[in-house]
Amino acid sequence: MSDRRARRKQQLLEAAKAVFEEKGYVAATVDDIVGRVDVARGTFYLYFDDKLAVFEALVESFMAALGQCIVSIDLTPGAPSPRDQLRANLRRVVELAVGDPAMVKIALSTAMGVDAGLDEKLSVFYGLLRQFMDETLETGQRLGIVRSGPRGPMLSIALGGMEGLLLDAVSGAVDSDVDELVESVMRFLESGLLDRPRA
Amino acid sequence: MSDRRARRKQQLLEAAKAVFEEKGYVAATVDDIVGRVDVARGTFYLYFDDKLAVFEALVESFMAALGQCIVSIDLTPGAPSPRDQLRANLRRVVELAVGDPAMVKIALSTAMGVDAGLDEKLSVFYGLLRQFMDETLETGQRLGIVRSGPRGPMLSIALGGMEGLLLDAVSGAVDSDVDELVESVMRFLESGLLDRPRA
Amino acid sequence: MSDRRARRKQQLLEAAKAVFEEKGYVAATVDDIVGRVDVARGTFYLYFDDKLAVFEALVESFMAALGQCIVSIDLTPGAPSPRDQLRANLRRVVELAVGDPAMVKIALSTAMGVDAGLDEKLSVFYGLLRQFMDETLETGQRLGIVRSGPRGPMLSIALGGMEGLLLDAVSGAVDSDVDELVESVMRFLESGLLDRPRA
Amino acid sequence: MSDRRARRKQQLLEAAKAVFEEKGYVAATVDDIVGRVDVARGTFYLYFDDKLAVFEALVESFMAALGQCIVSIDLTPGAPSPRDQLRANLRRVVELAVGDPAMVKIALSTAMGVDAGLDEKLSVFYGLLRQFMDETLETGQRLGIVRSGPRGPMLSIALGGMEGLLLDAVSGAVDSDVDELVESVMRFLESGLLDRPRA
DNA sequence: CATGAATGAGCCTTCATTCAT
DNA sequence: GATGAATGAAGGCTCATTCAT
Structure with missing residues (x-):
């Protein structure tokens, strides 16, 4: 039954997520992962090509979910104010992060430098995110909502600030109440x- | 010949820095490091206890330098304005970072999750930095220089923002002119x- | 349903033959074989004890067919000349080989060294073949049809020569016209x- | 000292040769090889890239030696008769084979089908050998020394016959006296x- | 009969670390 | 001090085989 397969795969994904969070990608072993699900080592390879594949599956699905959280600002008359739309975007991202702390740690602390191929994908993702935000900021500047000046540093600071806040939130350094964040x-x-x- | 020793050790540290930047801590091998200095593998162990020790030496000396950059705000009458002192702190940090891009990448992208012992040390350092900044902010709030409100999120965002900006600066995503940064x-x-x- | 069984078994045998020819015994996987018949992996084990069993079945049936091709020289008066009987033997062997190129490759290039048990069986077969030929040669020598001298090297060369010719024929290095061969x-x-x- | 290295490498080559002869390439494990020399598994990889590399080293050096055995027939007046030159070629090949029985078994029974890259090299070698012999035969035909007719089958039979004889000689099935062979x-x-x- | 998920032994390979020279 | 050969633990991955459904 494909149902059984799906369940097993899900179990392995979750086990992998936990292991990657605890030990980091490199220190994590396939044994750690299958040990958590209590299946044999070979079983892992029925569901994933190799260790990297699970990691990629996790990171990519998280990145996809993150991408879903962010929607373009709607400027048509009658739409909520850009500020409110921005806040809504933020809230979705924060909710996603708070709802999956392990993935936040994995994606933000251990994902880079793991594998050339994955790095490339992450770079592309971050690049797209940055570009999207850049265009949004540009529009905001035209409308007088965003302060003028070079957008590059603004973006770096804003994105880095979000990362910092989310990481601290999921690791308990700051309170993880969504509204407050x-x-x-x-x-x-x-x-x-x-x-x-x-x- | 302690001079000779010191020079050798320095060579190894620099080689290690370059290798860690290129391949990350885990992928880097002792062979990569000694290969750059053109020295035998055993020689490495005459200067460092193990692979982790070089990494720690690098990160700790960078953290120490970073610590030197940040000085408490002097509130005695006649001292420069707190804003200018803050700016001076910032400038020193930015200069340090821009002057040693490799260490910025190493410290900010690959340092966590590498080894339990190192993680601990880094955590302690970040904790101290955070605490120091927290006290600074508190003073600032008392003086009405810093906006009131919970300081935790402010800190996380500010520190994360700095990290983001510095990383993007050293990786070329934003211009790395010190003044502008x-x-x-x-x-x-x-x-x-x-x-x-x-x- | 023993008919159905027989058909299935035949399908598997043919699939195995093709796979063994392409990849050799060791590189061939049970998956490759069942994949060709589009049958589940477990099904394979309903028809054969293990991977070696199919291989043996193939080689043994080929060896049996080969054995059928070679008949003793009939010396009774009125029988065709020994030379013609030899030619007829040869023709049958060549026809068998040309008609099943895959088995020629399998039997002559990959069969030895695969498994101790199979090696033993092959050795026995070759031994019997050699012994049979030896007796034939002896008779021939007695009749003055075969040149005198030690038969061992003659046999080795003649059998090796046949192998070489048949292998080259089925692999296209020489023309595979039966008469010419x-x-x-x-x-x-x-x-x-x-x-x-x-x- | 490079002397020590050379000795070790030689030990490993010889151990590998023995193991490959006994178990065949695929069944042979790196453990078998190092076990014979009584060194650690890692040591093997200081001298060879992988299991295939030793095998190739063995086969290639044997093929090179074989190539050395065969020299063009010298037709200049005063040279020994072509027949004697042919005999001399044969003798060198036989001596090489009889002097290294293990390599004969390895090269003739297990070398093909082991690895695509090696197969290619072996094919090229056999191709060159065949081509060289073909040219020699052609000259022989022109001189009336070699019987006329298509050379392809002659070559296949002659080369195969040699293989058969040498294999039987080194495996004891026929006497391995050089002159007699x-x-x-x-x-x-x-x-x-x-x-x-x-x- | 057929399926295919699961098993787990076993192999190759890497690399930090040691130590005799 | 310096060397680099040797070590061996550790981990990724494959695949023949079993068995519950």
């Missing part, structure tokens, strides 16, 4: 960290 | 990304 | 390769 | 197996 980011985007500089 | 961060801290929300 | 061998047996040595 | 082949080449057919 979203508002924190919004405040940072809106007013930065320092109080209004005089003049 | 410093000003970008300052603007982000001062006004965020979005323009003044109306009302 | 038979006559080539006859000429070799009758006059060797070199022209009449002078004096 | 050479003369057996010469007789076969000169007069075939059957006695002079009448008329």
Whole structure:
């Protein structure tokens, strides 16, 4: 039954996720993974070509989910304000992250440098994300919603800031309440960290 | 001949830095390192206990340098404004990073998850950095220089943002002009990304 | 349903023959075989004890067929000349070989060294063949049809020569016209390769 | 010292030769090989890239030696008769074979089908050998030394016959006296197996 | 009869580390 | 100090074979 197969594959994916989170990709062994599901080593290879394949499956599906969270700002009259749409995007991303802490750690701390092929895919993904955000920012600048100035550093800081916040949230360094996280980011985007500089 | 020893050790450290940057800690082999210095494999072990030791030496010295960059805000009358002191701190960090791109990549992309012992040390370092910044922020809030509100998320975003910016700078995604990088961060801290929300 | 069984078994035998020819015994997998018949892996084991069993079945049936091709020289008066009987033997062997090129390749290139048990059986078969030929040669020598001298090397060369010719025929290195092959061998047996040595 | 290395490599080559002869390439394990020399498994990989590499080294050096045995027939006046030169070629080949029985078994029974790359090299070698012999035969035919007729089958039979004889010689099925082996082949080449057919 | 998921022994290969020279 | 040959633990992967359905 393909049902059985699907279940087994899911078990292996989850076991792999846990193992990768705990030990990192390289230290993780196929034995660790199958040990968690209590199946033989060979079984693993019935479902994945090799160790890298599970890792890729995990990261890619997470990246796909992340991609789903982010939708273009709708500028048609009657649509919610860009600010609210941005907040909605943020909220979806934060919810995704908070709902799958292990994947956040895996994707953000161990995914790069694991394999040339995967690195390439991740780079492409990050590149697309960055480009998408860049276009959004450009539109925002035209509309006077986003402060003017070179967008490159803004993007790097904003994306890095999100990564930092999410990582700290899932690792318990900051409270992982979705509303609070979203508002924190919004405040940072809106007013930065320092109080209004005089003049 | 302690001079000779020191030079050899330095050669090995630099070779290791280059190799770690190129291949990541795990994929890097002791052979790669000694091959660059054109020295026998056994020689490596005359200078370092094991592979992890070089890595730690590199990361720790970088962390130490980083620690030197950051000095407490001097509130005595007559000292430069806190804003200028913050900017000076930032500038030192950015200069350090831009001056040693390889270490930035190593410390920020491959350092975590490599080894339990190293992870611990890094955590401690990050924890101290975070705590120091937290106290700084607290002072800032008391003085009305830093916007009020929970500091945890602010810290996570700010530190993550710095990481993101520095990584993108050393990898060429954004221009690595020190002044521009410093000003970008300052603007982000001062006004965020979005323009003044109306009302 | 013993008919159905027989058909299935035949399908598997033919699939195995093709796979063994292409990849050799060791590289061939049970999966390759069942994949060709589009049958599940377990099914294979309903018809054969193990991988070696199919191989043996193939080789043994080929050896049996080969054995059928070779009949003792009939010396009764009125029988065809020994030369013609030899030619007839040869023709049957050549026809068998040309009609089943895959088995020729399998039996002559990959059969030895595969498995101790099979090696034993092959050795026995070759031994019997050799012994039979030896007796035939002896008779021939007594009748003055076969040149005198030690028969061992003659046998080795003649049998090896046949193998070489048949292998080259089925692999396309020499033309595989039955008549031509038979006559080539006859000429070799009758006059060797070199022209009449002078004096 | 490179001396030590050379000795070790030689030991491993000889151990590998023995193992390949006994078990065949595929059944042979690197463990079998190092076990014979009583070194650790890793040591093997200091001298050869992988299991295939030793095998290739063995086969190629044997093929090279074989190539050395065969020299073109010298037709200049005053040179020994072509027949004697042929005999000398034969003798060198036989001596090589008798002096290294294991390699004969390896090269003639297990070398094909082991690896695509090696197969290619062997095919090229056999092809060259065949072509060389073909040219020699052609010259012989022009000079009236070699019987006329299509050379393809003659070559297949002669080469196959040699293989058969050498294999049987090294495996003890026929006496391995060099002179006798050479003369057996010469007789076969000169007069075939059957006695002079009448008329 | 047929299926195909599961098993697990076994092999190849890598590489950090040691140590005799 | 320096060398580099040797070690051997460890892990990825394959595939013949079994067995519950």
